[in-house]
Amino acid sequence: MPAAKINASPAFGTEDLSPAQPVVVKVAGGRITQFALTNPEGKVVKGALSADNTSWTSGEVLGYGKTYTATGSALGANGKAVAIKGTYTTVTPDTRVRVNVSPGDGDVVGVAAPVIVRFGTEPADRASIEKNVKITTTPAVVGAWAWIQHDDGLWALDWRPKGYWPANTKVHVEANVYGLKFGEGEYGADSVTSDFSIGRNQVVYANAKSYQIVVKQGCTAINDESSCAKTVATYKASYGRGDEVNDPNLVTRSGVHVVIEKLPVHLMIGSPPFTYRSTEYWDVRISDNGEFIHENPYTVDVQGVDNVSHGCINLSPESAKAYFDSALVGDPVEVTGTSVQLSDADGDLYDWTIPWSKWLTLSAL
Template sequence: MHGRRHHRWILGSLAAALLAVTAGCTTGSPGGLTAVAGTSASPSSPASTATAAGPSGSSSPSSPPTSSTTPVPPVATITATPALNSGDLAPADPITIGVAQGTIDALTMTNPDGNPVGGTLSADRASWTSGEPLAFGATYTVAGTATGTDGKQVAIAGTYSTVSPDVQVKNTIYPSDDMTVGVAAPIMVKFGVEPADKAEIAKHVTITTDPQVEGSWAWVQHDDGLWALDYRTKDYWPAGTKVHVEAKLYGVKVADGAYGRADVTSDFVIGRNQVVKADVNSHELVVTQDGQVTATYPASYGRGDNTGDTNLITRSGVHVVTDFDEIKYMSNPAYGYVNIPERWAVRISDNGEFIHANPASTDAQGYANVTHGCVNLSIADAQAYFHSAIWGDPVEVTGTSVQLGPDDGDIYDWGLTWDQWQALAAS
């Protein structure tokens, strides 16, 4: 009996020891068992590391930190000029959409009807550029995808809206299609408003001629208040020259709140070479074609150089024929006449100078200068000259004390020397 009790005591002691070891597995142990998974710990602050005390009161080593997985964003970046979702765009401005660190898989821009807008994808597929002008007052939708160098795909999406149609302005070209004009004819590309950036707008206007001719553009404000790019040749046009002018102004911003309504073009030809020689001291008007005299008319010019009244002087310089009236009512209240009908009137400047018939000065024609600045001919001679002239013919007046210039109205382009004209040239 004693031996069995001793054996039961030994077994009891072993069971107690095992129970103590089992309890230490959950709280800490002298053998350094770590905390179970899920215990919070801060890797950067040892003082806040969770510990578990064993039977001896010592602390266990810090638990290793745990981390969650954060998705890495795609490397491809979409860029656009103008920025996607922009509004109030000029219809003529190109749109470029690109991708950095990647290539474009597919991209479309569609108009409000769902039809695609033409465009070009670059050879390296890094950018797409629109290839046609947009409509006024419309919204366009962009959709596509690009794949980055990391193999991840990103979406391309957005819209563009253009300016309202009510901001359109009209632009014109003169001479117009199919005209035949004289060898001094200027070209006038007129704008509905004064361009804000004249040098930039000038880049949209081009001219081609056959044969090639030396000339240049200059900005001129005409009598109607409109600004124009005028083209003048260095010397007179060669007879028979074919001229094509193109102003690509549709959707182009001309000024704040003003955009070109349409592209405009003109194709015309230069006619025969007819030049009028008007030497006021000869009292004659001489018509030449290709350098040969075809007519000589007795004439009377302005009397201002004789009286000292500069208002009555026929201006010296190259005038340009611009208008024709079989009957022209002329007025100059300061000199006592209003609405006097004159026959076969050919305008040569906007300061009131005409070549026309005037029976009242018949006796002076060929002998003396008695007019208020016009060139007077007989009725028969004025009619003959009227029918020989075309828009753009030069009339070269010489022998007076006042030169034709900007103050004499509209087309004074030939009243400037070539150097003076080039000083006004549009870049």
């Protein structure tokens, strides 16, 4: 009759063990009768025996920079006991990489809001990180992850639906990266979760040639105004004058913008060659290249008639306040009728400028 043989994975004596790597102890030719893995303070690591008592698998992540001691025994088919003993030492990172998830807990966002899981460094092995980032939606929504470098220089995993989110969707995101290796000496600092929801469906249709914006709700398709259930409001507007004066720097970009933030008052400062400084009210930022929907009392006489701005969408004070109050971060603003397309050169949220077929190629899995 065979004696019990112990096999540990990773092998006992392993140093620089990732805290996220499961520990598995198996016995051939016998069964485990007793086993514990303890930390330096004597706390027993959670784990479970298999139904036939031939293996034990850890059930929680370990701590950084600690030595764990395995003790136990196995009974061989020959009736003789064999001791189980060994140690593991977990890695002490040089850098603990922090992770941020947006939207955050409790947020209510518009139907174009992407999920963004930002990392403090670019992972050397994207696939290993992406395998540990999960999303659950209620109801189920078709979507995909993509690796995107944002305008702060940081790499992120962005998830967006194939179409706009269904209204009132509940979303749960898990970035289980604690203990995962990002690069040499770099490991995940903490795992992060977020639970948020999608609000009502509202889309702004902004055709620069119409000199107005139209706010609609209950829209079921991207770039299809006819798919919307109702019109909420129509406001006279003035867009960027770039197409009129042949200056692409002054053109309001065409494409699906996303509301990034809402500022009741904001000091706008022009970048060279523009040197203006102007305090504006009811500002809804729709890109990071300086495009806002905001009030401008000085262009009211041409709103609905001509395009005269530096690239923003100007409304009257009354219209701007009404739109500001109705907007959610994450709402789509579909701009059409101009000569320059929105792109990654225009700021952080350019996810909707990427065709779905290409988006699917940006995952590491």
